[in-house]
Amino acid sequence: MMPSRIWGGAKGASDRRKGNQCRDARDWRGAAEAYARHLAAQPTDRPIWVQLGHAWKEQGLLTEAADAYQAAVDLDPRDADANIHLADVLRRLGRGEEALAAYERVNAVAPSTEALHHVRLLRRDTRSTVATSLGDGTVFFAIQDLFGYLKAHVTMSGIQRVQAGIALHAIRDGDVDVRFILGSAGADAPALPAGEFWMVDNAELLRVIDYASSRQVDHETLRAMLMACEDAAVRVRPARGSTIILLGAFWGLGNSIQPLARSKRDGVRLGAYVYDIIPVTHPEFCDEALVTDFTMAICELCATADFLLTISDATRHALAAFIAENGGRTIPMETVPLAHHLTREADHSVPWPKQLQRVKGKRYVAYVSTIEGRKNHLYVVNAWRRLIADGVDVPELVFVGRHGWKIGALTDVLKTTGNLGGRLHIAHNLSDGELNAVYAGCDFSVFTSFVEGWGLPVGESLFHGRPCVASNTSSIPEVGGDLIDYVDPFNLTEGVAVFRRLITDRAYLRERTQAIRDRFVARTWRDVGADFLEKVKRHREDPVRPFDVRLREGESFSFQVFPGDRVDVRRYFRQLNRLQVNSDAVYAAENHGIWLRGSTPAVTIATELPPGEGVLAYVRFSIAPGALDCRLTVFDQVAEAESASIALRDLDRGGGGIRLPVRVGEDGEIRLGFTVTGSYALFSEDKRDFAIGLRSVGYARADNILGRQELLEAMTLRDLAA
Numbered sequence: 001m002m003p004s005r006i007w008g009g010a011k012g013a014s015d016r017r018k019g020n021q022c023r024d025a026r027d028w029r030g031a032a033e034a035y036a037r038h039l040a041a042q043p044t045d046r047p048i049w050v051q052l053g054h055a056w057k058e059q060g061l062l063t064e065a066a067d068a069y070q071a072a073v074d075l076d077p078r079d080a081d082a083n084i085h086l087a088d089v090l091r092r093l094g095r096g097e098e099a100l101a102a103y104e105r106v107n108a109v110a111p112s113t114e115a116l117h118h119v120r121l122l123r124r125d126t127r128s129t130v131a132t133s134l135g136d137g138t139v140f141f142a143i144q145d146l147f148g149y150l151k152a153h154v155t156m157s158g159i160q161r162v163q164a165g166i167a168l169h170a171i172r173d174g175d176v177d178v179r180f181i182l183g184s185a186g187a188d189a190p191a192l193p194a195g196e197f198w199m200v201d202n203a204e205l206l207r208v209i210d211y212a213s214s215r216q217v218d219h220e221t222l223r224a225m226l227m228a229c230e231d232a233a234v235r236v237r238p239a240r241g242s243t244i245i246l247l248g249a250f251w252g253l254g255n256s257i258q259p260l261a262r263s264k265r266d267g268v269r270l271g272a273y274v275y276d277i278i279p280v281t282h283p284e285f286c287d288e289a290l291v292t293d294f295t296m297a298i299c300e301l302c303a304t305a306d307f308l309l310t311i312s313d314a315t316r317h318a319l320a321a322f323i324a325e326n327g328g329r330t331i332p333m334e335t336v337p338l339a340h341h342l343t344r345e346a347d348h349s350v351p352w353p354k355q356l357q358r359v360k361g362k363r364y365v366a367y368v369s370t371i372e373g374r375k376n377h378l379y380v381v382n383a384w385r386r387l388i389a390d391g392v393d394v395p396e397l398v399f400v401g402r403h404g405w406k407i408g409a410l411t412d413v414l415k416t417t418g419n420l421g422g423r424l425h426i427a428h429n430l431s432d433g434e435l436n437a438v439y440a441g442c443d444f445s446v447f448t449s450f451v452e453g454w455g456l457p458v459g460e461s462l463f464h465g466r467p468c469v470a471s472n473t474s475s476i477p478e479v480g481g482d483l484i485d486y487v488d489p490f491n492l493t494e495g496v497a498v499f500r501r502l503i504t505d506r507a508y509l510r511e512r513t514q515a516i517r518d519r520f521v522a523r524t525w526r527d528v529g530a531d532f533l534e535k536v537k538r539h540r541e542d543p544v545r546p547f548d549v550r551l552r553e554g555e556s557f558s559f560q561v562f563p564g565d566r567v568d569v570r571r572y573f574r575q576l577n578r579l580q581v582n583s584d585a586v587y588a589a590e591n592h593g594i595w596l597r598g599s600t601p602a603v604t605i606a607t608e609l610p611p612g613e614g615v616l617a618y619v620r621f622s623i624a625p626g627a628l629d630c631r632l633t634v635f636d637q638v639a640e641a642e643s644a645s646i647a648l649r650d651l652d653r654g655g656g657g658i659r660l661p662v663r664v665g666e667d668g669e670i671r672l673g674f675t676v677t678g679s680y681a682l683f684s685e686d687k688r689d690f691a692i693g694l695r696s697v698g699y700a701r702a703d704n705i706l707g708r709q710e711l712l713e714a715m716t717l718r719d720l721a722a
Contacts, residue, residue, distance in 0.1 A: 135239030145253035169529020195262035198233035240267035251297035276453025285374035312475035340459030355427035363395035372404030439464035554707025556714035561589035595690035622693035626681030637671035
């Protein structure tokens, strides 16, 4: 028996080798025959089952390939390589359910965006078509911006860390039914009707947060986890008795007030966590487009919210003053101060950041913050220049943060001075562990920002036991108390004196360090989460404030937004145009208007007319250059009536405007659907899918001659007197 076994093994090895030789020569038939002989003798050789599958697939024999890949999977169901090839072949064979199971096995072992993309395509038709209605005290946190940010960045910034910290506590608080919602669950998910959202699984969200907060984060893995979380989301409709809280951004990033307008009309309570209102109080530090969008968004929030929580007393006072100055209504507001730290406890196993190898072992001072004009990094650079000129042996300077806007003056100085003669070092995208190491090793930190909503770097410095020099403005003293040294961010001479003392007076530096060790008590995320949830519970019983924003008859609403245009805040508080018209298929506003996503978008217009009323709807379109050969049909979704189609080229030549009779629905809304037929070209560098856009809309009854005339003039003429 022994010689036979030796001979069988040798022959098997020979067939295996011959199969590989045929494979390398692209002799797929020869490879398949040799692999099959080898596997007859060695049926547990899993990698060769995969190779046999490849050989069959290359010959177009997909059924045989699927059988071979399946044999490899049977030997090890966690083999990601075998599963991904099996899934691909099964999908091509039209065996969707089996392919879906294989892709899901891949994602369970090694999440990938490729596998998740196919999972989404295979699941697209199997998602629930009915939304679950949840009310009776349920608290929904809207976190669309958190998902969008983590897909684009490998590390979390301030607002994202705040959301993660509160989410962790909220999920583990058994006294509140907490859920997390998205307005969009990825490009492959269908757009939902107004008032509905995608609800992610709490346990899956915890996995995402834990991984995103870990020491080492692979961005591809993180994106795959986010997609898996989106893909498992279910449809939900917040009902009367529930509360929706905007936990992060409320001015964009897919997390704005507009999608919540229907929920508000349904009697859902609305709250938000406000970080700052700097774009309206200090627009000089912000991008022009942000100022325009933020101004409208804060007006919309203040006009719709039932209660607001702020991260500092300074933000709360600034917000209350803004509302009062512009004629807004009084809103219940409370402060929930942030934690003093966002990074995890220091881990000494984390290596020193590679980006800062030249600093290791030297004395240095750290400024941890996004590098933008508002943060006033130039103040520190100029202080160092003056100290160097005075002969002071200054420590190295370390700036940790991404580059932001309005830093032209700073970059000019750094360029002309060669980064202060090599004394300034800049790093970004550091992990939590690397950031801990930077704080732990610095002599002291600096944070000379002009204005803040909180001032997290001050708290981080205290948390790590390091003294800090910070501005004496806005909320910063709320964070540091009497444990840090303050400067006037507009008074450089004062700052130079403070820096000089900490650099040259080692006894004073030790004294300030010891004071932190003796008296600092960190506010933890457990404290923040408990405080936040307690105040949410209190407001959960508040009456829902009435909300009924509707477009007036004969009044045109323009979708055009020109970055830098000054918003008339008092007027916008009264009109709230963006909440009168809603669509789940729009891209961000531009100077022409908004592009509508895809070939079958829809728009809802809230009117002031009773149900069943017949009116004339006025719509002015933008036409994408690549869609001029297509045709457009408009569908009145209330009356279930379809218009005649019109060539987009003719519509474009005519100025883009149409008028059509429609019916007002039971909720007082006009609902228009648009269908673009024909193929249209997309821009190679633009991932958006659009053929038509909206410039303006309006409506009037047929017998309202004055209203119709106003609409016609508003849509065709630029009113320079407005």
